[in-house]
Amino acid sequence: MNKTIIININGMVFHIEEDAYEVLKKYMTDVKRHFMDSADSLEITTDIENRIAEMFTEILHAESKQVIIEQDVNNVIDKMGTIEDFASAEQDAHQPYRFQATNRRLFRDNEDHLLGGVCAGIANYFGMQPVWIRLVFAVAFFFFGTGLLLYIILWIVVPRAVTRTDRMAMKGEPLDLQGFKRNFEDELKGVKGHAAALIWKPNPLFIKPAILPAISLIICIHF
Amino acid sequence: MIVENTQTQMRKGILEYCILSIIAKGEIYASDIIAELKKAQLLVVEGTLYPLLTRLKNNGLLSYNWVESVSGPPRKYYTLSPEGKIVLEMLDTTWRELAFAVQTSIEGRDNPNT
Numbered sequence: 001m002n003k004t005i006i007i008n009i010n011g012m013v014f015h016i017e018e019d020a021y022e023v024l025k026k027y028m029t030d031v032k033r034h035f036m037d038s039a040d041s042l043e044i045t046t047d048i049e050n051r052i053a054e055m056f057t058e059i060l061h062a063e064s065k066q067v068i069i070e071q072d073v074n075n076v077i078d079k080m081g082t083i084e085d086f087a088s089a090e091q092d093a094h095q096p097y098r099f100q101a102t103n104r105r106l107f108r109d110n111e112d113h114l115l116g117g118v119c120a121g122i123a124n125y126f127g128m129q130p131v132w133i134r135l136v137f138a139v140a141f142f143f144f145g146t147g148l149l150l151y152i153i154l155w156i157v158v159p160r161a162v163t164r165t166d167r168m169a170m171k172g173e174p175l176d177l178q179g180f181k182r183n184f185e186d187e188l189k190g191v192k193g194h195a196a197a198l199i200w201k202p203n204p205l206f207i208k209p210a211i212l213p214a215i216s217l218i219i220c221i222h223f
Numbered sequence: 224m225i226v227e228n229t230q231t232q233m234r235k236g237i238l239e240y241c242i243l244s245i246i247a248k249g250e251i252y253a254s255d256i257i258a259e260l261k262k263a264q265l266l267v268v269e270g271t272l273y274p275l276l277t278r279l280k281n282n283g284l285l286s287y288n289w290v291e292s293v294s295g296p297p298r299k300y301y302t303l304s305p306e307g308k309i310v311l312e313m314l315d316t317t318w319r320e321l322a323f324a325v326q327t328s329i330e331g332r333d334n335p336n337t
Contacts, residue, residue, distance in 0.1 A: 010296055031270070040277040047273040047299070051254065054295030061294065081268025088231075089271035 004067050009053040010046065014060075016068040023073045024052075030083045052076055104172040107161035108154075111190070116155040124170050234265065240318060241265055242275060243303065243311045246285065250300045276301060284310055 004015045007024075016024065031048060035041040055076045056068055104127075109120035112130060119137060123130040140147030161167045164183060173179045238260075245251065245259045253272060260266040279285045284307035287299040303311065 012296055035274070038274065040274070040281065043277050044273045047253070047277070048270055050296045050298075051269060051273075054254075054292070054298075057295045079269055081270035085268045086270055086274070089266075 009049050009056075012053040012057070014053070014056055014068055015066055016073075017070065020068050020070040020073045023070055023077075027073070027077050031086075034083045034086055048080065052080065055079065105166075105169040106158055107166055107170040108158050109167075109170065110160050110162075111167075115151070117160070118151055118154045118158060121158060121161070121170065122154075124172075127172070237318075238265060239275065239279065240311075240314045242272075242279070243284065243307060243314065246301050247303050247308070247311055250288070250302050252290075252298050252300055256301070279307075283307070 002017050002019075004017050005021045007014050007016055007021065028045075028049070032041070032045050035044050038044065056072065059068070059072050059075070060066065104125050106125045107121050108117040109124055109130075110117050112120040114134070119133040120130040123133045126133075137147040137151055140150065159166075161170045164180070168179060168183050173183055241260065241263060242256060245256055253276060254269060256276075257266065257269045257272055260272070266272065276285065280287065280301075283304055285301050286304045287301045289297045290300050292298045
């Protein structure tokens with residue numbers, strides 16, 4: 001006895017077992033992500049969904065049963081092809097997409113920050129070391145506090161990189177399966193490194209409370 | 224790697240030509256196109272065909288009709304547009320030239336395509 005879920009694929013209703021649903025859902029998420037950068041993404045994924053719905057109907061009819069099981073989903077995926085198949089088939093047509101995927105987005109980096117992560121975020125955007133951006137802001141600060149004002153505005157305006165996707169877009173990593181895997185592994189390494197660093201080095205977080213009063217003091221002097 | 228790349232390029236070049244040729248035989252459904260391509264050992268999985276068809280359609284070479292189906296959602300049946308027919312004729316010429324070029328080039332080699 002297994003629990004089934006009722007799903008709707010572009011207007012067609014299917015009963016599908018829970019495990020099978022998980023496999024199908026993961027596959028469709030991968031497919032959608034793969035075609036995400038393509039202008040025709042909706043049309044292509046709808047075509048694929050419709051064909052999957054049709055294959056399900058054929059399977060149910062051929063085996064005169066009512067519920068889709070995991071094996072059926074795997075068979076359908078075999079026929080349709082995996083993301084790796086899509087990627088290798090489009091190798092050269094895919095070049096412009098890959099270029100788009102490396103377009104970076106500006107976020108505040110909440111993992112490499114002194115204050116709000118604005119400088120680290122900008123550094124990520126331009127692929128530089130954060131220290132140079134920080135230096136520029138520090139120097140600009142001495143011109144009537146321009147650096148500080150700009151920093152505060154950016155702190156308010158620029159969103160914080162919250163999700164993994166944000167962090168990857170910030171560093172210009174491709175948003176595909178390999179990219180996610182790499183990003184995750186890097187993060188794991190980073191966590192290990194941080195754990196080691198915590199033992200002997202104060203985290204920038206602890207410096208923050210000391211910096212804030214210092215800044216307010218400087219603001220008072222300036223204005 | 225270089226060999227693989229060349230092979231991919233060669234296949235890709237003729238894939239669109241073959242798809243257009245298959246569709247030129249008459250109105251056809253995507254999964255029947257796949258069946259033909261499988262028979263020709265050109266393409267094995269269906270998913271790779273949909274982006275190609277969408278691109279050919281957006282370039283004005285194909286058009287499609289929705290046809291009601293008993294076994295699922297309505298199906299898209301593809302046909303060549305007038306522009307597609309012109310392109311296909313041009314590709315026919317190119318293919319003959321290519322076939323000639325390859326045939327001439329490999330002539331006299333020890334065992335070409337045995």
